[in-house]
Amino acid sequence: xxxxxxxxxxxxxxxxxxxxxxxxxxxxxxxxxxxxxxxxxxxxxxxxxxxxxxxxxxxxxxxxxxxxxxxxxxxxxxxxxxxxxxxxxxxxxxxxxxxxxxxxxxxxxxxxxxxxxxxxxxxxxxxxxxxxxxxxxxxxxxxxxxxxxxxxxxxxxxxxxxxxxxxxxxxxxxxxxxxxxxxxxxxxxxxxxxxxxxxxxxxxxxxxxxxxxxxxxxxxxxxxxxxxxxxxxxxxxxxxxxxxxxxxxxxxxxxxxxxxxxxxxxxxxxxxxxxxxxxxxxxxxxxxxxxxxxxxxxxxxxxxxxxxxxxxxxxxxxxxxxxxxxxxxxxxxxxxxxxxxxxxxxxxxxxx
Amino acid sequence: xxxxxxxxxxxxxxxxxxxxxxxxxxxxxxxxxxxxxxxxxxxxxxxxxxxxxxxxxxxxxxxxxxxxxxxxxxxxxxxxxxxxxxxxxxxxxxxxxxxxxxxxxxxxxxxxxxxxxxxxxxxxxxxxxxxxxxxxxxxxxxxxxxxxxx
Numbered sequence: 001x002x003x004x005x006x007x008x009x010x011x012x013x014x015x016x017x018x019x020x021x022x023x024x025x026x027x028x029x030x031x032x033x034x035x036x037x038x039x040x041x042x043x044x045x046x047x048x049x050x051x052x053x054x055x056x057x058x059x060x061x062x063x064x065x066x067x068x069x070x071x072x073x074x075x076x077x078x079x080x081x082x083x084x085x086x087x088x089x090x091x092x093x094x095x096x097x098x099x100x101x102x103x104x105x106x107x108x109x110x111x112x113x114x115x116x117x118x119x120x121x122x123x124x125x126x127x128x129x130x131x132x133x134x135x136x137x138x139x140x141x142x143x144x145x146x147x148x149x150x151x152x153x154x155x156x157x158x159x160x161x162x163x164x165x166x167x168x169x170x171x172x173x174x175x176x177x178x179x180x181x182x183x184x185x186x187x188x189x190x191x192x193x194x195x196x197x198x199x200x201x202x203x204x205x206x207x208x209x210x211x212x213x214x215x216x217x218x219x220x221x222x223x224x225x226x227x228x229x230x231x232x233x234x235x236x237x238x239x240x241x242x243x244x245x246x247x248x249x250x251x252x253x254x255x256x257x258x259x260x261x262x263x264x265x266x267x268x269x270x271x272x273x274x275x276x277x278x279x280x281x282x283x284x285x286x287x288x289x290x291x292x293x294x295x296x297x298x299x300x301x302x303x304x305x306x307x308x309x310x311x312x313x314x315x316x317x318x319x320x321x322x323x324x325x326x327x328x329x330x331x332x333x334x335x336x337x338x339x340x341x342x343x344x345x346x347x348x349x350x351x352x
Numbered sequence: 353x354x355x356x357x358x359x360x361x362x363x364x365x366x367x368x369x370x371x372x373x374x375x376x377x378x379x380x381x382x383x384x385x386x387x388x389x390x391x392x393x394x395x396x397x398x399x400x401x402x403x404x405x406x407x408x409x410x411x412x413x414x415x416x417x418x419x420x421x422x423x424x425x426x427x428x429x430x431x432x433x434x435x436x437x438x439x440x441x442x443x444x445x446x447x448x449x450x451x452x453x454x455x456x457x458x459x460x461x462x463x464x465x466x467x468x469x470x471x472x473x474x475x476x477x478x479x480x481x482x483x484x485x486x487x488x489x490x491x492x493x494x495x496x497x498x499x500x501x502x
Binding site for chain 2 (some may be wrong): 151153155172173176269287
Protein backbone atom coordinates (compact mmCIF):
# COMPACT_ATOMS: atom_id res chain seq x y z
CA UNK A 1 0.00 0.00 0.00
CA UNK A 2 2.76 2.40 1.01
CA UNK A 3 4.68 1.44 -2.10
CA UNK A 4 1.66 2.11 -4.29
CA UNK A 5 1.27 5.52 -2.66
CA UNK A 6 4.87 6.42 -3.30
CA UNK A 7 4.63 5.15 -6.88
CA UNK A 8 1.56 7.29 -7.51
CA UNK A 9 3.06 10.32 -5.81
CA UNK A 10 6.16 10.12 -8.01
CA UNK A 11 3.93 10.22 -11.07
CA UNK A 12 1.16 12.62 -10.01
CA UNK A 13 2.88 14.92 -7.50
CA UNK A 14 -0.32 15.73 -5.59
CA UNK A 15 1.27 16.20 -2.16
CA UNK A 16 1.48 20.02 -2.45
CA UNK A 17 -2.29 20.14 -3.07
CA UNK A 18 -3.06 18.12 0.05
CA UNK A 19 -0.57 20.11 2.13
CA UNK A 20 -2.26 23.26 0.92
CA UNK A 21 -5.71 21.99 1.84
CA UNK A 22 -4.48 20.86 5.26
CA UNK A 23 -3.00 24.27 5.97
CA UNK A 24 -5.86 26.28 4.49
CA UNK A 25 -7.79 28.43 6.96
CA UNK A 26 -11.22 29.94 6.67
CA UNK A 27 -11.59 33.19 8.64
CA UNK A 28 -14.42 33.46 11.12
CA UNK A 29 -16.43 36.63 11.60
CA UNK A 30 -19.96 37.93 11.30
CA UNK A 31 -20.04 37.62 7.50
CA UNK A 32 -18.66 34.08 7.51
CA UNK A 33 -21.82 32.61 6.04
CA UNK A 34 -20.86 34.14 2.70
CA UNK A 35 -18.08 31.57 2.40
CA UNK A 36 -20.73 28.87 2.45
CA UNK A 37 -22.67 30.37 -0.46
CA UNK A 38 -19.78 29.66 -2.84
CA UNK A 39 -19.46 26.02 -1.89
CA UNK A 40 -23.24 25.53 -1.90
CA UNK A 41 -23.36 26.72 -5.50
CA UNK A 42 -21.05 23.79 -6.26
CA UNK A 43 -23.54 21.42 -4.63
CA UNK A 44 -26.31 22.56 -6.96
CA UNK A 45 -24.01 22.55 -9.97
CA UNK A 46 -23.20 18.92 -9.15
CA UNK A 47 -26.89 18.07 -8.88
CA UNK A 48 -27.50 19.79 -12.22
CA UNK A 49 -24.81 17.71 -13.89
CA UNK A 50 -26.09 14.40 -12.54
CA UNK A 51 -29.80 15.03 -13.15
CA UNK A 52 -29.03 16.71 -16.49
CA UNK A 53 -27.20 13.63 -17.77
CA UNK A 54 -30.09 11.48 -16.58
CA UNK A 55 -32.68 13.62 -18.39
CA UNK A 56 -30.59 13.64 -21.56
CA UNK A 57 -30.88 9.83 -21.66
CA UNK A 58 -34.54 10.20 -22.61
CA UNK A 59 -34.89 13.72 -23.99
CA UNK A 60 -35.00 14.20 -27.77
CA UNK A 61 -34.13 17.68 -29.05
CA UNK A 62 -36.30 17.82 -32.16
CA UNK A 63 -39.38 19.78 -33.11
CA UNK A 64 -41.50 16.65 -33.27
CA UNK A 65 -40.27 14.83 -30.20
CA UNK A 66 -39.15 17.45 -27.67
CA UNK A 67 -42.44 18.05 -25.91
CA UNK A 68 -43.52 14.42 -26.22
CA UNK A 69 -40.24 13.12 -24.81
CA UNK A 70 -40.52 15.43 -21.79
CA UNK A 71 -44.08 14.16 -21.36
CA UNK A 72 -42.72 10.62 -21.43
CA UNK A 73 -40.09 11.55 -18.82
CA UNK A 74 -42.89 12.92 -16.64
CA UNK A 75 -45.29 10.01 -17.04
CA UNK A 76 -43.53 6.83 -18.15
CA UNK A 77 -39.90 6.92 -17.07
CA UNK A 78 -39.65 5.59 -13.49
CA UNK A 79 -39.10 8.57 -11.18
CA UNK A 80 -38.70 10.77 -14.25
CA UNK A 81 -41.00 13.45 -12.86
CA UNK A 82 -38.89 13.94 -9.76
CA UNK A 83 -35.61 14.02 -11.66
CA UNK A 84 -37.00 16.76 -13.90
CA UNK A 85 -38.40 18.56 -10.88
CA UNK A 86 -35.04 18.44 -9.10
CA UNK A 87 -33.25 19.67 -12.22
CA UNK A 88 -35.67 22.56 -12.55
CA UNK A 89 -35.65 23.54 -8.87
CA UNK A 90 -31.94 23.06 -8.42
CA UNK A 91 -31.32 25.51 -11.26
CA UNK A 92 -33.39 28.10 -9.40
CA UNK A 93 -31.57 27.41 -6.14
CA UNK A 94 -28.24 27.68 -7.90
CA UNK A 95 -29.01 31.00 -9.56
CA UNK A 96 -30.48 32.34 -6.31
CA UNK A 97 -27.29 31.42 -4.48
CA UNK A 98 -25.13 32.91 -7.23
CA UNK A 99 -27.00 36.19 -6.74
CA UNK A 100 -26.62 36.08 -2.95
CA UNK A 101 -22.93 35.25 -3.38
CA UNK A 102 -22.48 38.22 -5.71
CA UNK A 103 -24.43 40.69 -3.59
CA UNK A 104 -22.57 39.59 -0.47
CA UNK A 105 -19.23 40.19 -2.13
CA UNK A 106 -20.41 43.53 -3.46
CA UNK A 107 -21.54 44.61 0.03
CA UNK A 108 -18.39 43.45 1.81
CA UNK A 109 -16.20 44.94 -0.97
CA UNK A 110 -14.32 41.67 -1.28
CA UNK A 111 -13.79 42.39 -5.01
CA UNK A 112 -11.14 44.99 -4.29
CA UNK A 113 -7.46 44.56 -5.10
CA UNK A 114 -6.05 41.95 -5.56
CA UNK A 115 -9.30 40.09 -6.24
CA UNK A 116 -10.49 41.97 -9.35
CA UNK A 117 -10.02 39.02 -11.70
CA UNK A 118 -11.82 36.72 -9.27
CA UNK A 119 -14.83 39.06 -9.34
CA UNK A 120 -14.80 39.36 -13.12
CA UNK A 121 -14.65 35.60 -13.62
CA UNK A 122 -17.55 35.44 -11.16
CA UNK A 123 -19.65 37.83 -13.25
CA UNK A 124 -18.89 35.59 -16.24
CA UNK A 125 -20.15 32.62 -14.24
CA UNK A 126 -23.34 34.51 -13.41
CA UNK A 127 -23.94 35.19 -17.10
CA UNK A 128 -23.24 31.56 -18.02
CA UNK A 129 -25.61 30.37 -15.27
CA UNK A 130 -28.35 32.60 -16.64
CA UNK A 131 -27.67 31.34 -20.17
CA UNK A 132 -28.02 27.81 -18.83
CA UNK A 133 -31.43 28.80 -17.47
CA UNK A 134 -32.42 30.54 -20.68
CA UNK A 135 -31.46 27.67 -23.00
CA UNK A 136 -32.92 25.05 -20.67
CA UNK A 137 -36.25 26.87 -20.53
CA UNK A 138 -36.86 26.24 -24.25
CA UNK A 139 -36.18 22.51 -24.18
CA UNK A 140 -39.68 21.32 -23.03
CA UNK A 141 -40.94 23.22 -26.11
CA UNK A 142 -44.25 24.52 -24.83
CA UNK A 143 -46.02 27.84 -25.49
CA UNK A 144 -44.39 29.69 -22.64
CA UNK A 145 -40.89 28.59 -23.49
CA UNK A 146 -41.34 29.40 -27.19
CA UNK A 147 -42.45 32.98 -26.53
CA UNK A 148 -39.72 33.54 -23.94
CA UNK A 149 -37.14 32.35 -26.46
CA UNK A 150 -38.54 34.52 -29.24
CA UNK A 151 -38.22 37.57 -27.01
CA UNK A 152 -34.83 36.63 -25.56
CA UNK A 153 -33.21 35.92 -28.91
CA UNK A 154 -34.70 39.05 -30.47
CA UNK A 155 -33.04 41.31 -27.90
CA UNK A 156 -29.55 41.25 -29.52
CA UNK A 157 -31.26 42.34 -32.76
CA UNK A 158 -31.46 45.84 -31.33
CA UNK A 159 -27.67 46.18 -31.18
CA UNK A 160 -26.46 47.90 -34.35
CA UNK A 161 -24.33 46.03 -36.92
CA UNK A 162 -23.57 42.74 -35.11
CA UNK A 163 -26.93 42.31 -33.39
CA UNK A 164 -28.75 40.76 -36.35
CA UNK A 165 -25.95 38.20 -36.72
CA UNK A 166 -26.10 37.30 -33.03
CA UNK A 167 -29.84 36.72 -33.28
CA UNK A 168 -29.37 34.62 -36.40
CA UNK A 169 -26.61 32.63 -34.71
CA UNK A 170 -28.73 31.94 -31.62
CA UNK A 171 -31.81 30.97 -33.61
CA UNK A 172 -30.12 29.09 -36.40
CA UNK A 173 -32.04 31.21 -38.88
CA UNK A 174 -34.30 34.21 -39.04
CA UNK A 175 -36.96 32.76 -36.77
CA UNK A 176 -37.26 30.47 -33.79
CA UNK A 177 -37.80 27.01 -35.31
CA UNK A 178 -36.87 23.39 -34.71
CA UNK A 179 -33.29 24.33 -35.56
CA UNK A 180 -33.29 26.72 -32.61
CA UNK A 181 -34.33 23.89 -30.33
CA UNK A 182 -31.50 21.63 -31.47
CA UNK A 183 -29.06 24.51 -31.16
CA UNK A 184 -30.19 25.40 -27.64
CA UNK A 185 -29.86 21.76 -26.63
CA UNK A 186 -26.25 21.70 -27.80
CA UNK A 187 -25.54 25.02 -26.05
CA UNK A 188 -27.15 23.66 -22.89
CA UNK A 189 -25.43 20.27 -22.74
CA UNK A 190 -22.12 20.91 -24.49
CA UNK A 191 -21.01 24.50 -25.08
CA UNK A 192 -22.08 26.03 -21.76
CA UNK A 193 -20.80 23.13 -19.62
CA UNK A 194 -17.36 23.45 -21.25
CA UNK A 195 -17.40 27.18 -20.61
CA UNK A 196 -18.55 26.92 -17.02
CA UNK A 197 -15.87 24.34 -16.16
CA UNK A 198 -13.11 26.39 -17.70
CA UNK A 199 -14.09 29.63 -15.99
CA UNK A 200 -15.00 27.92 -12.72
CA UNK A 201 -11.52 26.37 -12.64
CA UNK A 202 -9.99 29.85 -13.01
CA UNK A 203 -12.38 31.26 -10.40
CA UNK A 204 -11.60 28.61 -7.79
CA UNK A 205 -7.88 28.80 -8.51
CA UNK A 206 -7.96 32.57 -7.98
CA UNK A 207 -9.91 32.21 -4.73
CA UNK A 208 -7.22 29.85 -3.42
CA UNK A 209 -4.38 31.99 -4.74
CA UNK A 210 -5.53 35.17 -3.00
CA UNK A 211 -6.98 33.50 0.08
CA UNK A 212 -10.29 34.36 1.68
CA UNK A 213 -10.99 38.04 2.07
CA UNK A 214 -11.80 39.36 5.53
CA UNK A 215 -14.18 42.14 6.58
CA UNK A 216 -13.16 45.75 6.10
CA UNK A 217 -13.38 46.61 9.80
CA UNK A 218 -10.94 43.87 10.72
CA UNK A 219 -8.64 45.00 7.95
CA UNK A 220 -8.81 48.58 9.21
CA UNK A 221 -8.05 47.74 12.80
CA UNK A 222 -5.35 45.30 11.74
CA UNK A 223 -7.04 42.79 13.98
CA UNK A 224 -6.18 39.17 13.83
CA UNK A 225 -9.29 37.35 12.69
CA UNK A 226 -10.13 34.00 14.20
CA UNK A 227 -9.81 31.22 11.69
CA UNK A 228 -11.24 27.78 11.21
CA UNK A 229 -9.11 25.03 9.67
CA UNK A 230 -10.53 24.12 6.26
CA UNK A 231 -10.01 20.45 6.95
CA UNK A 232 -11.88 19.01 8.74
CA UNK A 233 -13.77 21.80 10.58
CA UNK A 234 -14.98 23.89 7.64
CA UNK A 235 -15.75 20.88 5.49
CA UNK A 236 -17.84 19.43 8.31
CA UNK A 237 -19.90 22.60 8.71
CA UNK A 238 -20.21 22.89 4.97
CA UNK A 239 -21.55 19.37 4.68
CA UNK A 240 -24.18 20.19 7.29
CA UNK A 241 -25.24 23.14 5.12
CA UNK A 242 -25.30 20.86 2.08
CA UNK A 243 -27.51 18.34 3.87
CA UNK A 244 -29.98 21.05 4.88
CA UNK A 245 -30.07 22.50 1.35
CA UNK A 246 -30.46 19.05 -0.15
CA UNK A 247 -33.39 18.39 2.17
CA UNK A 248 -35.09 21.65 1.25
CA UNK A 249 -34.48 20.99 -2.45
CA UNK A 250 -35.95 17.50 -2.36
CA UNK A 251 -38.97 18.65 -0.37
CA UNK A 252 -39.76 21.48 -2.76
CA UNK A 253 -39.11 19.27 -5.78
CA UNK A 254 -41.53 16.60 -4.57
CA UNK A 255 -44.30 18.99 -3.57
CA UNK A 256 -44.07 21.47 -6.44
CA UNK A 257 -43.16 19.57 -9.59
CA UNK A 258 -43.04 21.74 -12.74
CA UNK A 259 -45.89 21.35 -15.18
CA UNK A 260 -45.70 20.73 -18.90
CA UNK A 261 -47.92 22.67 -21.27
CA UNK A 262 -48.95 21.26 -24.67
CA UNK A 263 -46.37 21.44 -27.44
CA UNK A 264 -45.68 24.90 -28.83
CA UNK A 265 -47.20 25.87 -32.16
CA UNK A 266 -44.87 28.11 -34.17
CA UNK A 267 -47.81 29.78 -35.88
CA UNK A 268 -50.05 30.35 -32.86
CA UNK A 269 -50.33 33.69 -31.06
CA UNK A 270 -48.38 34.04 -27.83
CA UNK A 271 -50.49 32.84 -24.90
CA UNK A 272 -51.61 35.36 -22.32
CA UNK A 273 -49.67 35.64 -19.10
CA UNK A 274 -46.34 34.52 -20.49
CA UNK A 275 -43.53 34.73 -18.00
CA UNK A 276 -39.86 33.88 -18.04
CA UNK A 277 -38.10 32.19 -15.12
CA UNK A 278 -38.21 34.24 -11.93
CA UNK A 279 -34.64 35.46 -12.28
CA UNK A 280 -35.48 37.13 -15.59
CA UNK A 281 -38.70 38.74 -14.32
CA UNK A 282 -37.12 42.09 -13.45
CA UNK A 283 -35.61 42.31 -16.93
CA UNK A 284 -38.95 41.25 -18.44
CA UNK A 285 -40.79 43.98 -16.54
CA UNK A 286 -38.12 46.53 -17.51
CA UNK A 287 -38.75 45.73 -21.18
CA UNK A 288 -42.48 46.06 -20.62
CA UNK A 289 -42.51 49.49 -18.98
CA UNK A 290 -40.38 51.31 -21.53
CA UNK A 291 -42.74 53.14 -23.91
CA UNK A 292 -42.59 52.70 -27.69
CA UNK A 293 -40.65 55.89 -28.30
CA UNK A 294 -38.49 58.01 -26.04
CA UNK A 295 -37.45 61.10 -27.97
CA UNK A 296 -35.95 59.64 -31.14
CA UNK A 297 -35.02 56.12 -30.09
CA UNK A 298 -37.28 53.16 -29.53
CA UNK A 299 -38.02 52.23 -25.94
CA UNK A 300 -36.65 48.72 -26.38
CA UNK A 301 -33.28 50.04 -27.56
CA UNK A 302 -33.14 52.28 -24.50
CA UNK A 303 -34.11 49.44 -22.17
CA UNK A 304 -31.49 47.15 -23.68
CA UNK A 305 -28.90 49.92 -23.47
CA UNK A 306 -29.70 50.44 -19.79
CA UNK A 307 -29.45 46.71 -19.08
CA UNK A 308 -26.14 46.45 -20.96
CA UNK A 309 -24.71 49.41 -19.08
CA UNK A 310 -25.73 47.84 -15.77
CA UNK A 311 -24.03 44.58 -16.78
CA UNK A 312 -20.88 46.44 -17.83
CA UNK A 313 -20.89 48.33 -14.53
CA UNK A 314 -21.15 45.06 -12.65
CA UNK A 315 -18.29 43.50 -14.63
CA UNK A 316 -15.95 46.47 -14.30
CA UNK A 317 -16.90 47.23 -10.69
CA UNK A 318 -13.44 46.43 -9.26
CA UNK A 319 -11.87 48.79 -11.79
CA UNK A 320 -14.38 51.54 -11.00
CA UNK A 321 -14.14 51.25 -7.21
CA UNK A 322 -10.36 51.19 -6.91
CA UNK A 323 -10.21 52.61 -3.42
CA UNK A 324 -7.83 50.90 -1.03
CA UNK A 325 -8.92 48.12 1.23
CA UNK A 326 -9.63 50.04 4.35
CA UNK A 327 -12.06 52.56 2.81
CA UNK A 328 -15.72 51.83 3.38
CA UNK A 329 -17.32 52.35 -0.03
CA UNK A 330 -20.76 53.56 1.00
CA UNK A 331 -21.77 54.45 -2.56
CA UNK A 332 -21.34 50.89 -3.74
CA UNK A 333 -23.27 49.57 -0.74
CA UNK A 334 -26.03 52.03 -1.51
CA UNK A 335 -26.01 51.00 -5.20
CA UNK A 336 -26.21 47.32 -4.30
CA UNK A 337 -29.25 47.95 -2.10
CA UNK A 338 -30.82 50.18 -4.75
CA UNK A 339 -30.36 47.45 -7.34
CA UNK A 340 -31.78 44.85 -4.98
CA UNK A 341 -34.78 47.07 -4.33
CA UNK A 342 -35.30 47.72 -8.04
CA UNK A 343 -35.10 44.01 -8.92
CA UNK A 344 -37.45 43.05 -6.10
CA UNK A 345 -39.97 45.78 -6.96
CA UNK A 346 -39.96 44.90 -10.67
CA UNK A 347 -40.35 41.20 -9.89
CA UNK A 348 -43.33 41.83 -7.62
CA UNK A 349 -44.86 44.19 -10.20
CA UNK A 350 -44.52 41.61 -12.98
CA UNK A 351 -46.37 39.08 -10.82
CA UNK A 352 -49.33 41.38 -10.14
CA UNK B 353 19.90 58.01 -41.72
CA UNK B 354 21.61 54.74 -41.20
CA UNK B 355 20.73 52.81 -38.06
CA UNK B 356 23.61 50.94 -36.55
CA UNK B 357 21.59 48.21 -34.94
CA UNK B 358 18.52 46.39 -36.11
CA UNK B 359 15.31 47.55 -34.43
CA UNK B 360 14.20 44.02 -33.72
CA UNK B 361 16.00 40.80 -33.19
CA UNK B 362 15.92 37.89 -35.56
CA UNK B 363 13.94 35.98 -32.92
CA UNK B 364 11.19 38.59 -32.59
CA UNK B 365 11.01 38.86 -36.38
CA UNK B 366 10.56 35.12 -36.75
CA UNK B 367 8.09 35.04 -33.86
CA UNK B 368 5.84 37.60 -35.44
CA UNK B 369 6.22 36.02 -38.85
CA UNK B 370 5.19 32.58 -37.61
CA UNK B 371 2.60 34.05 -35.25
CA UNK B 372 1.07 36.12 -38.01
CA UNK B 373 1.03 33.14 -40.31
CA UNK B 374 -0.76 31.05 -37.67
CA UNK B 375 -3.25 33.85 -37.09
CA UNK B 376 -4.03 34.00 -40.81
CA UNK B 377 -4.39 30.23 -40.89
CA UNK B 378 -6.80 30.42 -37.96
CA UNK B 379 -8.75 33.12 -39.75
CA UNK B 380 -8.97 30.94 -42.83
CA UNK B 381 -10.51 28.17 -40.75
CA UNK B 382 -12.92 30.60 -39.12
CA UNK B 383 -14.68 31.49 -42.34
CA UNK B 384 -16.01 28.00 -43.20
CA UNK B 385 -17.00 27.52 -39.54
CA UNK B 386 -19.05 30.71 -39.58
CA UNK B 387 -20.54 29.79 -42.95
CA UNK B 388 -21.66 26.48 -41.52
CA UNK B 389 -23.10 28.00 -38.35
CA UNK B 390 -25.35 30.52 -40.13
CA UNK B 391 -27.87 28.59 -42.19
CA UNK B 392 -29.13 30.09 -45.43
CA UNK B 393 -32.65 31.36 -45.10
CA UNK B 394 -34.50 34.09 -46.84
CA UNK B 395 -37.94 35.32 -46.10
CA UNK B 396 -40.19 34.36 -49.03
CA UNK B 397 -40.90 37.09 -51.56
CA UNK B 398 -44.37 35.71 -51.97
CA UNK B 399 -46.57 32.79 -51.00
CA UNK B 400 -49.41 31.28 -52.96
CA UNK B 401 -52.58 30.28 -51.14
CA UNK B 402 -55.72 28.57 -52.48
CA UNK B 403 -58.40 31.23 -52.79
CA UNK B 404 -61.12 28.77 -51.79
CA UNK B 405 -59.76 28.61 -48.22
CA UNK B 406 -60.26 32.32 -47.66
CA UNK B 407 -63.31 33.13 -49.78
CA UNK B 408 -65.92 32.53 -47.13
CA UNK B 409 -64.34 34.41 -44.27
CA UNK B 410 -66.79 36.50 -42.25
CA UNK B 411 -66.04 40.21 -41.83
CA UNK B 412 -63.81 41.11 -38.88
CA UNK B 413 -62.12 37.70 -38.70
CA UNK B 414 -58.61 36.51 -39.42
CA UNK B 415 -57.14 33.32 -40.79
CA UNK B 416 -53.61 32.03 -40.34
CA UNK B 417 -51.19 31.31 -43.12
CA UNK B 418 -47.49 30.48 -43.13
CA UNK B 419 -45.24 33.34 -44.19
CA UNK B 420 -42.03 31.32 -44.36
CA UNK B 421 -41.47 30.25 -40.77
CA UNK B 422 -43.47 33.20 -39.44
CA UNK B 423 -47.22 33.24 -38.98
CA UNK B 424 -49.24 35.54 -41.24
CA UNK B 425 -52.80 36.80 -40.85
CA UNK B 426 -55.30 37.30 -43.64
CA UNK B 427 -57.99 39.60 -42.35
CA UNK B 428 -61.42 40.30 -43.84
CA UNK B 429 -62.34 43.87 -42.97
CA UNK B 430 -65.84 45.13 -42.26
CA UNK B 431 -66.23 46.37 -45.85
CA UNK B 432 -65.20 42.99 -47.22
CA UNK B 433 -61.67 43.63 -48.44
CA UNK B 434 -58.75 41.39 -47.53
CA UNK B 435 -55.68 42.59 -45.66
CA UNK B 436 -52.52 40.58 -45.04
CA UNK B 437 -50.17 41.05 -42.08
CA UNK B 438 -47.04 39.38 -40.77
CA UNK B 439 -48.48 38.34 -37.41
CA UNK B 440 -45.32 39.08 -35.47
CA UNK B 441 -44.98 41.85 -32.93
CA UNK B 442 -42.57 44.61 -33.92
CA UNK B 443 -41.38 44.93 -30.33
CA UNK B 444 -39.66 41.62 -29.60
CA UNK B 445 -40.94 39.18 -32.18
CA UNK B 446 -43.77 37.39 -30.33
CA UNK B 447 -46.70 36.11 -32.36
CA UNK B 448 -49.70 38.43 -32.04
CA UNK B 449 -53.37 37.52 -31.72
CA UNK B 450 -56.42 39.26 -33.23
CA UNK B 451 -59.22 40.10 -30.81
CA UNK B 452 -62.36 40.54 -32.94
CA UNK B 453 -64.52 42.00 -30.14
CA UNK B 454 -61.99 44.75 -29.49
CA UNK B 455 -61.01 45.05 -33.18
CA UNK B 456 -57.39 45.10 -32.15
CA UNK B 457 -54.26 43.02 -32.51
CA UNK B 458 -52.72 42.08 -29.19
CA UNK B 459 -49.27 40.83 -28.20
CA UNK B 460 -49.39 38.97 -24.90
CA UNK B 461 -45.64 39.02 -24.25
CA UNK B 462 -45.31 42.65 -23.19
CA UNK B 463 -48.89 43.83 -23.71
CA UNK B 464 -48.58 45.59 -27.05
CA UNK B 465 -51.70 46.78 -28.90
CA UNK B 466 -52.33 47.49 -32.58
CA UNK B 467 -55.53 48.82 -34.11
CA UNK B 468 -57.49 46.92 -36.77
CA UNK B 469 -55.20 48.22 -39.51
CA UNK B 470 -52.09 47.11 -37.68
CA UNK B 471 -50.99 50.53 -36.43
CA UNK B 472 -49.26 50.40 -33.05
CA UNK B 473 -51.42 52.24 -30.53
CA UNK B 474 -50.39 51.20 -27.02
CA UNK B 475 -47.65 49.41 -25.12
CA UNK B 476 -44.06 48.96 -26.22
CA UNK B 477 -44.33 48.21 -29.99
CA UNK B 478 -42.25 50.79 -31.88
CA UNK B 479 -43.79 50.26 -35.35
CA UNK B 480 -46.98 49.05 -37.00
CA UNK B 481 -47.44 45.40 -37.97
CA UNK B 482 -45.85 44.62 -41.34
CA UNK B 483 -48.41 44.70 -44.15
CA UNK B 484 -48.24 42.41 -47.17
CA UNK B 485 -49.82 42.93 -50.58
CA UNK B 486 -52.57 40.68 -51.87
CA UNK B 487 -53.58 39.90 -55.42
CA UNK B 488 -55.84 37.26 -56.94
CA UNK B 489 -54.63 35.09 -59.81
CA UNK B 490 -57.20 32.57 -61.00
CA UNK B 491 -57.85 30.13 -58.17
CA UNK B 492 -54.97 31.46 -56.10
CA UNK B 493 -54.32 34.24 -53.71
CA UNK B 494 -50.84 35.71 -54.00
CA UNK B 495 -49.45 37.33 -50.86
CA UNK B 496 -46.22 39.20 -51.39
CA UNK B 497 -43.89 41.73 -49.89
CA UNK B 498 -44.84 45.29 -50.77
CA UNK B 499 -42.88 46.50 -53.77
CA UNK B 500 -41.90 43.12 -55.25
CA UNK B 501 -42.75 42.32 -58.84
CA UNK B 502 -44.30 39.17 -60.20
